[in-house]
Amino acid sequence: xxIDDTREQQPLLVTMGDAAGIGxxxxxxxxxxxxxxxxxxxxxxxxxxxxxxxLAPGSAWPIAVLESPADFAACPPRCIPVWxxxxxxxxxxxxxxxxIDERAGRAAAACIEAAVRxxxxxxxxxxxxxxxxxxxxxxxxxxxxxxxxxxxxxxxxAGGAAPPVRMMLANEELRVVxxxxxxxxxxxLEVLDFDAVLSTIRIAHGAAAAWGxxxxxxxxxxxxxxxxEGGLFGDEEVRFIAPxxxxxxxxxxxxxxxxxxxxxxxxxxxxxxxxxxEFDLVVAMTHDHGLxxxxxxxxxxxxxxxxxxxxxxxxxxxxxxxxxxxRGVADDASLRAALRMALALSAGG
Amino acid sequence: xxIDDTREQQPLLVTMGDAAGIGxxxxxxxxxxxxxxxxxxxxxxxxxxxxxxxLAPGSAWPIAVLESPADFAACPPRCIPVWxxxxxxxxxxxxxxxxIDERAGRAAAACIEAAVRxxxxxxxxxxxxxxxxxxxxxxxxxxxxxxxxxxxxxxxxAGGAAPPVRMMLANEELRVVxxxxxxxxxxxLEVLDFDAVLSTIRIAHGAAAAWGxxxxxxxxxxxxxxxxEGGLFGDEEVRFIAPxxxxxxxxxxxxxxxxxxxxxxxxxxxxxxxxxxEFDLVVAMTHDHGLxxxxxxxxxxxxxxxxxxxxxxxxxxxxxxxxxxxRGVADDASLRAALRMALALSAGG
Numbered sequence: 001x002x003i004d005d006t007r008e009q010q011p012l013l014v015t016m017g018d019a020a021g022i023g024x025x026x027x028x029x030x031x032x033x034x035x036x037x038x039x040x041x042x043x044x045x046x047x048x049x050x051x052x053x054x055l056a057p058g059s060a061w062p063i064a065v066l067e068s069p070a071d072f073a074a075c076p077p078r079c080i081p082v083w084x085x086x087x088x089x090x091x092x093x094x095x096x097x098x099x100i101d102e103r104a105g106r107a108a109a110a111c112i113e114a115a116v117r118x119x120x121x122x123x124x125x126x127x128x129x130x131x132x133x134x135x136x137x138x139x140x141x142x143x144x145x146x147x148x149x150x151x152x153x154x155x156x157x158a159g160g161a162a163p164p165v166r167m168m169l170a171n172e173e174l175r176v177v178x179x180x181x182x183x184x185x186x187x188x189l190e191v192l193d194f195d196a197v198l199s200t201i202r203i204a205h206g207a208a209a210a211w212g213x214x215x216x217x218x219x220x221x222x223x224x225x226x227x228x229e230g231g232l233f234g235d236e237e238v239r240f241i242a243p244x245x246x247x248x249x250x251x252x253x254x255x256x257x258x259x260x261x262x263x264x265x266x267x268x269x270x271x272x273x274x275x276x277x278e279f280d281l282v283v284a285m286t287h288d289h290g291l292x293x294x295x296x297x298x299x300x301x302x303x304x305x306x307x308x309x310x311x312x313x314x315x316x317x318x319x320x321x322x323x324x325x326x327r328g329v330a331d332d333a334s335l336r337a338a339l340r341m342a343l344a345l346s347a348g349g
Numbered sequence: 350x351x352i353d354d355t356r357e358q359q360p361l362l363v364t365m366g367d368a369a370g371i372g373x374x375x376x377x378x379x380x381x382x383x384x385x386x387x388x389x390x391x392x393x394x395x396x397x398x399x400x401x402x403x404l405a406p407g408s409a410w411p412i413a414v415l416e417s418p419a420d421f422a423a424c425p426p427r428c429i430p431v432w433x434x435x436x437x438x439x440x441x442x443x444x445x446x447x448x449i450d451e452r453a454g455r456a457a458a459a460c461i462e463a464a465v466r467x468x469x470x471x472x473x474x475x476x477x478x479x480x481x482x483x484x485x486x487x488x489x490x491x492x493x494x495x496x497x498x499x500x501x502x503x504x505x506x507a508g509g510a511a512p513p514v515r516m517m518l519a520n521e522e523l524r525v526v527x528x529x530x531x532x533x534x535x536x537x538l539e540v541l542d543f544d545a546v547l548s549t550i551r552i553a554h555g556a557a558a559a560w561g562x563x564x565x566x567x568x569x570x571x572x573x574x575x576x577x578e579g580g581l582f583g584d585e586e587v588r589f590i591a592p593x594x595x596x597x598x599x600x601x602x603x604x605x606x607x608x609x610x611x612x613x614x615x616x617x618x619x620x621x622x623x624x625x626x627e628f629d630l631v632v633a634m635t636h637d638h639g640l641x642x643x644x645x646x647x648x649x650x651x652x653x654x655x656x657x658x659x660x661x662x663x664x665x666x667x668x669x670x671x672x673x674x675x676r677g678v679a680d681d682a683s684l685r686a687a688l689r690m691a692l693a694l695s696a697g698g
Binding site: 181182183184185186187189223224225226228229233234235261262263265266269275286287288289291292295297298 | 538573578582615641
């Protein structure tokens with residue numbers, strides 16, 4: 001089913017997300033722009049048409065419903081090509097806005113699975129996912145708490161283990177890969193160890209190679225103030241962070257550190273010409289050490305990237321925003337950033 | 350000895366710091382600018398003359414050695430008024446650059462003590478301290494590890510206890526007050542409690558009142574990802590951070606939170622007109638939660654402010670830089686920011 005031999009000329013695969021949230025609206029808003037990248041939307045045409053009605057009058061482009069993803073190439077410009085994967089429930093266009101509904105969860109999961117299967121079959125360049133709602137997924141009986149776990153499972157080889165993944169948060173200036181994410185800080189201190197740090201460095205390095213950056217400069221942030229100040233303010237740097245950096249270097253990875261957390265992100269910040277950035281990626285030990293600097297200049301520019309999958313997957317760094325769904329006021333900035341990031345990261349494969 | 354009845358028309362008191370470091374050089378560089386604030390330097394005239402010789406040829410202004418601080422008012426423009434407090438050791442102009450020396454430690458301590466005594470006697474507007482070296486201080490037998498402890502002791506009433514203080518790191522956009530600072534993250538989790546959080550909020554509020562901001566909007570950052578997500582990712586927010594915020598509110602303090610650490614600093618960022626900032630101050634639980642965002646846009650703009658003292662004290666956010674001392678290349682940006690901050694914080698008293 002490949003549309004083109006060159007993956008770079010293939011469309012991004014964009015899943016519509018939870019149909020009761022802002023997903024369909026921001027997908028359309030982001031793709032109905034002259035500078036939007038080539039993209040195939042996986043979703044429910046009726047739900048998307050309902051969302052199109054939320055846009056500014058006269059601004060919506062027609063939605064072209066494809067019989068098959070391969071018809072993408074024949075879709076004229078200033079149309080939004082939509083393919084409805086098999087198994088979508090009906091009635092999505094009548095869902096109450098902003099409410100948890102198992103049909104929305106079922107549809108969201110079907111779109112995600114279809115996107116992975118398309119990529120595995122050679123169609124599409126990368127996956128960009130609009131927000132889903134964990135409770136709707138759960139109500140639909142989907143056995144995964146969120147995108148990441150579902151994508152891991154879908155990416156696993158038949159009978160094989162799911163690949164280890166890490167979350168990267170990125171904007172135009174900074175790319176941060178997290179060793180620990182959604183757990184108490186106290187718990188993060190328990191689970192952090194040599195293996196966790198080394199495997200994160202390896203995943204970051206492998207992902208960068210996949211997006212065409214063969215020798216990324218990886219800075220590893222410490223855990224403690226001043227990276228422990230030689231053991232005075234904590235020993236995790238001495239016990240396992242520095243050894244993990246050394247082990248990575250022994251594998252040929254350009255990892256450095258551990259560096260003081262309070263300055264390493266500033267040093268990595270890539271804002272040329274005045275501030276070219278000393279590193280390409282920063283590995284952060286905790287959720288907030290990593291996310292504070294990425295979000296500081298404006299959360300709307302943050303993009304979530306899942307590293308470790310055999311394909312590129314990005315998503316906006318916000319949720320379904322049920323509180324404003326259906327009102328036509330949702331901002332597509334983060335989704336557009338996710339589209340740009342997906343293009344960039346899939347350019348060098 | 351008051352120079353003027355209005356504290357706002359008084360000079361900043363600037364201590365020269367360790368004479369073997371970059372202190373004298375950056376003090377002169379910062380004050381020999383047309384837009385420099387009125388300042389009285391407490392230091393060794395010979396050491397300062399040696400530093401003046403490091404500046405660009407023709408750029409140095411004359412150093413006016415005052416008999417008494419009260420002579421400040423008679424000092425002509427484009428002169429640097431310097432007062433040598435009693436007890437300065439001789440030979441400071443011959444100290445090897447970049448080396449620990451007990452004479453430098455002794456002199457630095459004498460300047461700090463003199464600055465506090467001047468303020469207590471009604472002369473001076475605020476103290477701005479150039480960097481000192483902890484080991485030089487120790488070699489001189491000074492019984493305090495650094496500026497903060499020394500200033501606390503000097504500020505204590507006769508026979509009374511030293512006032513509790515907190516470190517604020519600030520730049521033009523963001524002011525962050527830290528509950529814990531130089532200790533292992535693991536240790537910070539042990540010492541954080543209701544009293545530590547509440548007293549930090551009170552100190553921050555009191556300091557803001559002293560600098561003329563009667564009802565500062567104080568955001569309290571959580572400790573855990575998403576501020577604990579209702580107890581799912583840690584219970585410190587539920588156990589004592591939220592109660593401390595409530596207790597502060599019951600005292601009439603406009604404290605709010607706990608907020609998710611990854612977005613509260615972005616929300617507080619004051620970059621008008623596009624981003625006016627929702628809060629005036631952020632209370633951060635750990636050193637790096639607070640310092641990462643302050644330093645992200647450039648460490649040279651960070652200013653260290655000691656809150657809880659009965660006067661305003663600021664300092665640049667770097668050390669003596671022994672590695673570049675005596676080479677004439679030290680950057681005065683952070684000291685200039687410290688001077689501006691001292692002016693701003695002492696304007697409303």
